[in-house]
Amino acid sequence: MSAAAHTHRSARSTSRGRRHVRAVADDVAHLVERAAPAHGPAARVTVGRHADGGGAAEVVTVLLERTAAPARARPHGIRIEQTVEIDRLPVVDDDLRARLLGAQTTSLLLVGGAGRGKTTLARWLAHRRGRPLATLDLATTGDRSAASLADEIRRGTTAGMTLFIDNAHLRGPAALSLLVGVAPEPCATVVASETPDAAHLVDQVITLELPGIAAIEALLRTDVCNVDAKAARVLAALSLGETPASIMRGIERARRFSSMTEVSVPEALRAVTLERFWTWSPRRRSDAALALLRLGDLSQRAVSAMTGVSRDTLRRRGAA
Secondary structure (H helix, E strand, C coil): CCHHHHCCHHHHCCHHHHHHHHHHHHHHHHHHHHCCCCCCHHHHHHHHHHCCCCCHHHHHHHHHHHCCCCCCCCCCCCEEECCCCCCCCCCCCHHHHHHHHHCCCCEEEEECCCCCCHHHHHHHHHHHHCCCEEEEECCCCCCCCHHHHHHHHHHHCCCCCEEEEECHHHCCHHHHHHHHCCCCCCCEEEEEECCCCCHHHCCEEEECCCCCHHHHHHHHHHHCCCCCHHHHHHHHHHCCCCCHHHHHHHHHHHHHHHHHCCCCHHHHHHHHHHHHHCCCCHHHHHHHHHHHHHHCCCCHHHHHHHHCCCHHHHHHHHHC
């Protein structure tokens, strides 16, 4: 029986009790984010290392143990969305934005590692076309044959749809060639992969790099209320090297914290960003600190104090 079961109802109903529960929930959410993605001893060690006490580590450990042996997922097939709701492009630089807005191709390969925004971009493209989206995630299809998946595409798609084949790197060239070629005309086919192996099957290839400072700043100015231009540039520099998915998780965490406290979202995001910044390698922190210095918004002394990178390092690397 959990500790919560022994708590008197009147105590749980107090304002202080509700604030405590929300604070603990946020702590547990943070621990889950920091925990290793795999279940088992390694994940529990990670949780224990980052827990601050108060029972949070035990809570997360129980959650991990309860899901340590999940039932084998049933293989999935194609998923149809009649209407795709997404209001803007993912985090991309201006050149890529212009290419995407002007693209008239019928087939496109998105290349990039996890968290780069491939799925978001595919959904945006479908939204822009105003047609249904048919998604086939090859990470969820188990050992189903390419022929059976191709038959499902034929049965499930109609002319004009956007067909999105995700995690294409999990299948070989012959299978991909079959899947890309079965969509009815004039469908638009978007293939997402961590490698460019399927480039010969499409009209255009888009490689999604990690966003630069300008792209991150634009995201922050759009998604975070009341963040001024200088603060957005500083936070963007401190986020250099992050994936769009990681940046969005940081924004959501800042919003959760702000909703439970009197701290503004920009202030909470600064704390979240700096906390993440200190988990990076020294070289990566040095790169971000140098980019922050080159923006010209902060002095060398201020950059050093914020990032922990010595002024000698900043001078030496800046002169190189």
